[in-house]
Structures are given as structure tokens and as C-alpha cells.
Amino acid sequence: MAFLQHEVYLLTVKSVIVGLIALFIATWFYRRPRNLPPGPTGWPLLGYLPNLILAGDEYKSLTRLAKTYGPVFSINLGGTLVVVVNSFASIKEALSHPNTAARPPTSFYKKITHDPDTLGVLTASGDSWSQQRKFSLTVLRGLGVGKSSFEVSVATEAGCLIEAIKEHGDNPFNPTHLISNAVSNVICSITLGQRFDYSDPKFQQLLKLLNRNFELLSGGGAYSCLPIMDYLSFTSIHKELQTNARLVVEFIKECIDEHRRNLDANNPKDFIDVFLRDISENDTKNVQSHITADNMLLTTFELFAAGTETTASTLRWALLYMMAYPEVQARVQRELDDAVGRDRLPNMADKPQLPYTEATILEVQRLASIGSLGLAHMFSKDTSLLGYDIPKGTMLFANLWAVSRDSSIWSDPDRFNPERFLDEAGFLKPREEHLPFSTGRRVCLGERLAKMELFIFFSHFLHQFTFKKPKDVQQLSFEANNGLALTPMPFETCAVPRK
Template identity: 35%
Template structure:
């Protein structure tokens, strides 16, 4: 018999149970928002949602976090809806954690978004353990064996650069948006490693997939996604930007499966032609191991992650590079003068020319520093309890590395808000490395494609400026504010490329 508080009305029972459940969940969530003892300080957040809205205000998250570091210190905390998060700002703090405690800060947080998208498998979002070790080792081996480790790979990049230049030349000096040809050109370098083939510039199906990847990069930083991580039950709502992200992911995964099936046809075991073959070889070799993490599903995740990591970042660096060369014609002229002097009129640039082209190297490095393509990288997590600068950080804590703050750290950079390539040159005009230059991050999770990206940037940039003079259409004023997402890309702009 029900207690008298229900007045015998059994229909009220579900309502009271629901109210009790909501109350329990709310109290539990509020308790999660309490900072652990010894945890880094941080700004006060709102009940339930914490500091989520602050990250989606008019101020960009990386800029907001850098500003907070001035009042809360280089290491502070944020409450992302009950998810206690530590933010690392400035070079010293980032190095202290990612290098000196590399194992501790090499994990990934088990956020609902990561669980939904890749089940914490694959490569980039894999937990720090066997899955990450197996996939990272295989990826590094394939990048070396099918990519930059091959003597002929430089010529393949140059061949793609010619396809790119020919695509640019079709506009005959008239204004065009360079995003499309750059995206396909850059992606094709990764495609050679992953699939053993390049895609045509008019392959609309592949371009559509790349555009979906790019859209998801933007959606991943929306308030809806932060709310989904804090309250996964909103995943049942039929609306919201997180639903578009999930829909896009399903479409991409189906397309990737078709690509994998297509490029694994006629495979000869133990004679891999590309990453797909090498992965399938490893799957077969470990088939009897019940603990192996190699699977068709993780292959799909890995291919997708490598495509987006190899395309989105380098594409946006080159888009910023073109924009800044048109914005600063004097800098463009100095780069072209150096190219002409070193390369001459009768041959094309090569990687061997890099040491003789310090100003060009300085310009590329300043673009990487100033534009901060991946300002917050991918979220890290602590693999075990640790102490940093007297703060106690429990295992499983989400960690954000603010690389933007590193590249604008006034301790290491003079007038960092100014675009100034000469900061990478010594008094004699020779290129110098800078310790606090970390566009590819640091530690165990640093970008495995760094060497490949550097090759692409130098060869695409120099071959483009060797052939064309870049300028904006008459009267055009570009928007220099970056378009926010997990990566910072320029808003669409038009450029004129006239043959020199």
C-alpha cells in the first residue's frame, strides 16, 4: 500500500519518482562542481553549467583563458558543467606538464563526445594505453615507410604542388577563393600514405567529406557540445548542433568504410602498399590475441582522424600564409627575392634549399606562431594523481593546453601581438629556433605528422610564390579575425594570383 502522501493516487507515483530522480541528479551534479582539495583556483561558475557560457561568449576561448591566467595564474581550473578542468597557460607551465610529466598528462578525458564519436579508440582520442600505443606505432611506421621516409616522396609532394598551381592558373589572375584547391592538394599528400593514390580536384564526393570534417571541427566547440559533455541526456533531444555533428560523423564513417573496402581490393598479405594494407596485415597477425585493439572500427576511426589531422591544419596554415602575403606585399617580395636568388629561373625549390632560405623559414614559422592553427590542441587528461606547483590534480582530470598563450607569452616573445618574421632571425640574418615555438604541441601526444607538415608547407609555399604574385581584388578588405573551431581558419576571402 502506497504511503498516504500520494493520497492513494497511483498515477502520481511516476511524477514523484521523476522529481526525486531529478533532485538526486541535481544534487549529485552540484557536488561534482565542488573543487577537490588542493585543486587549482579558478573563476566562479554558474550552478549546474559552470563556466560553459563564458567559453562561448564573444571572446574566443583561448583568448579568454589567457586573460584569466593574468588573474588566476598560469595553472587554473574551469568548471565545464561538473567536469573539473585544468588549464595550462604559458610555455613554462605547458612544458612542466607535457614534458617533465609526459606520462601523467598523456591520457585523453573520457568525455561523452569522445565516447560517442570514437568510443575512446582509434588514434588521436584513444586512451593512453595499449590502443594508443598500437595505433601510434603503426601510424608512425606508415608515415615513414610510405611517406617522408621514401626518397621519392619529395617529388610526389612537388608533383601535387604542380596540380595545385595549374588549378590556380585556371583563374588567369582573376579573384577566387583558394580554399578548395588548397584543401584537395594538402589532403592528397595524406591520401598517398593512407590509400596509395591521390584524388582529383573535381572529386566532389571526397571534397564533400572534407567539408563535413571541417564543419565538425567548428561544431565541436559549440555550447551544445559542451552541454552534451556535461549532460549526456540532451543527446536524446532531436535538435541542437551536437545532433548535426553526430549526423555528419555517421555519413563520414560510412564513406570511409567504402574507401577502405575499395583500396583493400587485390591486397597481398605482407606486401602493404599503404596504411590500409599495413593495418589489415597487423589485424591478421594479432587475430588470436583477445586483447588486441586492432579492428575494422578502429581502422575507420584512425583513417578519419589522420585525414582530418593531415588536412585541416596544414590547409589553414597555407590559407593564412596566402592571406598574409597579400596583406604584406613587402614581406611577399622579400620571400620571392630569396626564392629567385637561391632557386633561380631554371629549376624548382627543393627541401635541400631550406638552409639557404632563412627568411622564408622565418615567415613560415611566424605564420604558425601568430595564427595558432590549433590554439587549444586536443584535450588531455591525467593518467594518475599528480602534483604540479603545489596543486593536487586527481587522475582523470581534463586538461587544456592553451598553446595560444605559449605563442603570445611575453616572457619568450617580444611584442607577440605584432606579425614580425624577423624574430626568427639572428643579427646576421640566419634562421634561429625558438624554444617556446610549439605549434605541434609537446610530449607523448605531439603531432606525429610534424615532419610531413613541414615538408608540405615549405614546398607548397615556395612553388606558389615562385610562380605567382598574390594580391587582393581592388578595394577588398579581408577579415583577419579567425573563424572559431577546434582549429582557427580564416573567413573565406578572395585572392588574385598573377603570373610573375
């Protein structure tokens, strides 16, 4: 009798659980807005999140889903509705819409600054974002970023990097440390007004912390902005992310404090100086502004982090492809020798005479697809877009990697072929479908700087060296670390000086 009662009890509990799940699913479908893009249903409560995590390489998984559901589809990720756009046309239209310029709320910075609601220019939305972006662009232009006057700073750093590479002779070395330091020095000269020696132990530690965070934010950052992740703040990964970010922010805060002590408001030398001057002026005039000390701190951190890792990783991919395609490397070198000669280094004025060199950089960017999913956007209002009705608060992923491999745009898309960016006469042929800096209202803030850095560093590399695969390496790997950016696996190269 007791056994039967126990069985009945278990049956009742199971029935209640099944009933609750069925009720939840029915309620979810009932409440699900009409005219949403199609998409997979996934699991109760968690939606498609477990499928995406288990499959890995999220950008590839989302590309496969687009083959089933079309270039625009929707998925539930841990209770959050996400719309994914996968084609050039849908990405261009979606990211150009004024209602998609917002970022999803994030709690990542809450314990890093005095004001828990503070956000930098990359993570802010609304008036805070528009004011910080306008200010940042104005300051960067005022400091000469992207102009010929700033080229000297980039070329000087490239020269330091060339000399550091020469110290390795013909011996194999991992270029990660040197390239990261050089690229970071460019953004440091803009934001902090100084550069750091390649052997500076404190700065090397900071770069390692940044690199580690880019690795920890897996899936192109697709998960970091999901509200469900707030419940995982106790995990070792989340704690490490917070600790690493806090250490870098504390370093920047020390630099800001030093700037504050030595500020000459009439002669600002860098981004922080201008920021401090404007904060002081706003305080004096009692003007309410989003140009605040905490915002400045986080904006500087974001410029420092983004301005280092993405460009440095692209240059590492470039070296990897040059080792794998020596015929491309040789053709770039012939073009450099013909247009520039051997008596001086290339400069930005040479760019029009170096179409194949630039085409090679563009092809590296296309295949590397560093920002596979870009940064997540959010719909700030109920919006009719791409034939669908999308509710306020829905997140938006732009699958930039899918566009970089779209066979309807690029013939044989997995093949490394710089000629796809040249016309029949051999002149550079820019392609609007090429989206290494994303597109729309939140296109990359540092696009002009990154383009200058990539051209100067890459052309200097190949003007001075031939990069070869070490003799003991059987095969080069093009597998990517799928973190916040797609970065190459660690590798070594031999930089053979050219005569």
C-alpha cells in the same frame, strides 16, 4: 486567507530551492579537493561554463583569466574540473608528465562503428593509444613520410595545384577548395593509396563535410569532450556533426573494403594495406591487439581529417598574410630567386639556403595559432604537478594561443615579423616556445609531414605567383573562425604569375 496561504507556500518553495542551492554549493566546496590551482567559482551546477560560452573566443577568455589567477588555474565547466595551463613552462611540464597523456572519454563515435568502445589514435588512451601511435608512426616512416623519398609525392601535388591556380588567370578566386583538395590528396596518397581530381564531386562533398565539422566544434573543441554535452545529443548541431562524420567514415570504409579485396600482403602500398596485413597476422597467430578493423577505420578517419584541415588552413593564412605584407612576400621571392633560380621549383634540399622563407612560415604558424587549445588531455591518476594536487579524471587544457601572444617571449607579439625567427647573421633561429604542433607525449603525429607540406606548397606558391588583394576589397580581415581550429574567414586572392 487563501492569499496568505498561497504566499506562505511560495515562500516555503523558494526557501527550499535556496536551501538546496546553498547545500549544493557548500557540499561542492567541501568535496572540492584541497591544494587545487586557484580559479573563478562561476555558477552553481554549471560553474564557469556559461561565462565562457557567452564571452566567446575561449582561448582569449582563458588568457585573460590567467592574468588574474596565474599561468595555472582551475575552473568548473558544467560539473567537470578542468586545469588550464597558459605559459610555455607550465604547458611543457604538464604535457610531458606521463599522467596527462590520456584523453577524456568521448561518446562521439559510439554509433559510427560496430564496437561502441572503439577509438582512433587521436582519441584513445592507455594501451590502445600507445599501441596505435607506435604502429602509426612505424607505418608512416615505412611509407617514407617526412623523408626525401616522399618529397616527390608532395611536389607532384603542389605542381597540380599550381596548374589549377593558373586557370584563374588574374581573376580573384577563393583558394579554400583548391588548397584543401591538394593537401587532402597528400594524406589520401598515404592512407588510401590514391588522389582525387579537384573536380571530383563526391570528394568535394566529403571535404565540405569535414570543414563543416571543424566549424561546428566551436571553442577549439573545449566543449565537445565535457560529459554535460552528452545531454545535448538531441540538438541539431550534434546530429549534424554525427551525420557528417558518419558519411566520411562510410567513404573510408568503402576504400578499406576495396583494399581488402585487392590486398597483396607481401607488397603493401599504403597505410590501410599495412593495417590489414597486421590484423590478418594477429588473427592467424591469435594475438590480442588494439590493431583492429574498427580502430583502423577511426584512425584513418582522424588522420584524414586532421591531416587536411590544419595544414590547408595554415596555407590559407599564409596567403592572407602575403597579401597584407607585400614587402615580406617580395623578400621571400628574392630569396627564392637567389637560392633556387627561375628555371626549377624549390625542393627540400634548398631549405638551408632559404632561412627567411622558413621564418615566414613559422611566423604565420605563430600568429594563426591554428590549434588554439590543442586537444583536451585528462589526468589518468591523482597527480602532484606544478605545485598542486590534481585528482584523477581532471581535464587539462593547454592554451597554446596564450604562448603565441606572450609578450615576455615575443616582442610586440601581435605584429607580423618573420625576423623574430632569425639570428643576427640571418640564419634560422628555431624557438622552443613555438608550439604549432603542441608538445609532450602526444605531440602531433603528423608533424614531419606537415612541415614538409608547408615548405613545399608555400615555396612553390611564391616562386610561381605574387598574391595580391582584389581591387574591390577595401581591407583584409584577420578575424578567425573559432571552430576546432582557428581558420581564416573566406577570402579571395589574385595570383599573378611571375615571369
